[in-house]
Amino acid sequence: MQTDFQAEQAEDQPIVRCLLGMLGTDVHSKGIRTIAQLLREAGVEVIYLGEHNSVQGMARAAIDEDADLVGLSFSSAAYVEYTRQLVAEMKRIGADDIPVMLGGIIHPDDHQALYDMGVRGIFGAGSKTADIIAFVRSMGRPR
Amino acid sequence: MGSLADAILAGDRRAAGRLISLAESRTSDARDELEILYRHGGHARTIGVTGPPGAGKSTLVDGLIARLRARGLTVAVAAVDPSSPYSRGAVLGDRVRMMRHADDAGVLVRSMATRGALGGLSAATGDAITIFDAMGFDIVIVETVGVGQSEVDIVGHTEAVLLLQTALGGDDVQAIKAGVLEIADIMVVNKKSAPGSDRMARFLRESLHDRPLRPDAWTIPVLLAEASEETGLDEVIDALFGRLDHNRQDTHMSAIRRRQAAAHLTALADVEIRTLMRRLIAGQTRPEAWQAVLERRSGPYSLAARLFEQLR
Numbered sequence: 457m458q459t460d461f462q463a464e465q466a467e468d469q470p471i472v473r474c475l476l477g478m479l480g481t482d483v484h485s486k487g488i489r490t491i492a493q494l495l496r497e498a499g500v501e502v503i504y505l506g507e508h509n510s511v512q513g514m515a516r517a518a519i520d521e522d523a524d525l526v527g528l529s530f531s532s533a534a535y536v537e538y539t540r541q542l543v544a545e546m547k548r549i550g551a552d553d554i555p556v557m558l559g560g561i562i563h564p565d566d567h568q569a570l571y572d573m574g575v576r577g578i579f580g581a582g583s584k585t586a587d588i589i590a591f592v593r594s595m596g597r598p599r
Numbered sequence: 600m601g602s603l604a605d606a607i608l609a610g611d612r613r614a615a616g617r618l619i620s621l622a623e624s625r626t627s628d629a630r631d632e633l634e635i636l637y638r639h640g641g642h643a644r645t646i647g648v649t650g651p652p653g654a655g656k657s658t659l660v661d662g663l664i665a666r667l668r669a670r671g672l673t674v675a676v677a678a679v680d681p682s683s684p685y686s687r688g689a690v691l692g693d694r695v696r697m698m699r700h701a702d703d704a705g706v707l708v709r710s711m712a713t714r715g716a717l718g719g720l721s722a723a724t725g726d727a728i729t730i731f732d733a734m735g736f737d738i739v740i741v742e743t744v745g746v747g748q749s750e751v752d753i754v755g756h757t758e759a760v761l762l763l764q765t766a767l768g769g770d771d772v773q774a775i776k777a778g779v780l781e782i783a784d785i786m787v788v789n790k791k792s793a794p795g796s797d798r799m800a801r802f803l804r805e806s807l808h809d810r811p812l813r814p815d816a817w818t819i820p821v822l823l824a825e826a827s828e829e830t831g832l833d834e835v836i837d838a839l840f841g842r843l844d845h846n847r848q849d850t851h852m853s854a855i856r857r858r859q860a861a862a863h864l865t866a867l868a869d870v871e872i873r874t875l876m877r878r879l880i881a882g883q884t885r886p887e888a889w890q891a892v893l894e895r896r897s898g899p900y901s902l903a904a905r906l907f908e909q910l911r
């Protein structure tokens with residue numbers, strides 16, 4: 457059975473699927489829960505992976521879930537290394553075309569290095585919700 | 600045409616993910632690919648897991664995957680969570696319970712949002728089963744959204760329906776009122792350390808005992824489990840294999856296959872008809888007709904009748 461679910465939205469507008477999670481030992485999941493909720497309200501399908509994910513598990517999830525982008529949240533200092541590992545793993549399994557976005561406590565000094573690795577969006581502390589949403593929406597592919 | 604299907608038949612998980620997304624957005628390209636894949640299927644055994652929100656469905660699926668893998672079987676999961684009817688967005692939170700299998704190539708989990716479907720699944724769930732089946736997965740598990748009293752689409756799509764209950768979710772009257780009781784092939788009272796679990800199981804067994812024999816002569820086991828502690832799951836697996844064995848008898852299998860095809864067909868037709876209706880209401884209803892209803896010179900009844908006339 458179907459409801460009139462899509463009636464108010466343009467039917468050709470793709471629904472963005474965004475993987476959201478934390479890597480390694482990071483344990484500050486309140487931030488990503490808030491983001492998950494906000495993205496849901498903005499019409500995004502969030503595949504919520506929570507904390508303690510492995511780099512391999514996250515990369516494989518991006519493939520199996522046909523994610524339009526991967527969002528990582530960090531609260532520890534090891535984010536440059538973790539991001540490097542994830543990007544390398546995604547490349548190894550042929551998922552390097554899926555954009556990666558970072559959030560959390562990311563020092564401005566590291567931005568360039570992260571962008572150089574291929575990170576597409578960085579939303580540190582103090583980022584505007586509207587900017588995050590606009591970025592995520594812009595990652596939708598035509599169906 | 601057929602290039603996605605070819606890749607999927609060769610085991611390409613990226614292509615499989617892509618085609619499920621295409622099926623979810625109901626593009627016509629998806630149809631041709633699925634048509635090819637459907638012809639390669641029919642081998643996977645299908646299990647449905649349903650029950651109220653938070654009963655422990657995903658946790659149980661996680662435990663089942665571990666046990667099925669230990670028997671050397673490959674497992675694909677389609678896990679459905681609800682879309683917001685307002686924003687179309689969703690937080691798909693089933694996979695997070697199954698992350699310990701994330702590195703296992705013998706396991707594929709796909710999260711799906713209902714996207715407006717009301718039966719506890721999404722319109723593309725049947726398509727996901729088609730794809731996993733064609734890829735050669737031995738077992739396909741479908742987890743429904745947290746169900747209330749009427750979301751029973753799972754019955755058509757799978758041959759063994761596991762219904763989770765907990766003693767935390769209301770009293771006996773609610774247990775018998777809930778239409779979902781009629782759909783179970785196996786019942787599991789999960790979170791069994793919660794007070795009232797034994798009583799709940801006893802009550803369910805008694806209610807089932809009083810029911811007439813099912814057409815397929817299957818007797819529904821009622822089990823107790825603590826999915827988060829992996830307690831009672833071996834019994835659940837045994838009951839599942841019992842059910843799958845039972846289904847192997849030709850007469851049962853042909854009934855199940857017919858039911859599956861009908862469920863799939865209904866899901867597909869449903870989307871088409873809704874789309875058609877929407878287009879009719881939005882496009883073909885003349886403004887004067889609307890105006891007449893708004894001013895109560897005529898009613899929505901005659902307007903609806905006229906719209907249906909165009910559908911016939």
Ligand SMILES: Nc1nc2c(ncn2[C@@H]2O[C@H](COP(=O)(O)OP(=O)(O)OP(=O)(O)O)[C@@H](O)[C@H]2O)c(=O)[nH]1
Pocket residue numbers: 650651652653654655656657658659693696744745746789790791824825826827828
């Ligand atoms: N005490 C206890 N908690 C459990 C048990 N099984 C699951 N849980 C917990 O119950 C919560 C919900 O579990 P899920 O497996 O996500 O439940 P679900 O039925 O899949 O939930 P939805 O998909 O949202 O409907 C989690 O916190 C689990 O850890 C159990 O047997 N005992």
Ligand SMILES: [Mg+2]
Pocket residue numbers: 656657658692693742
């Ligand atoms: Mg669940």
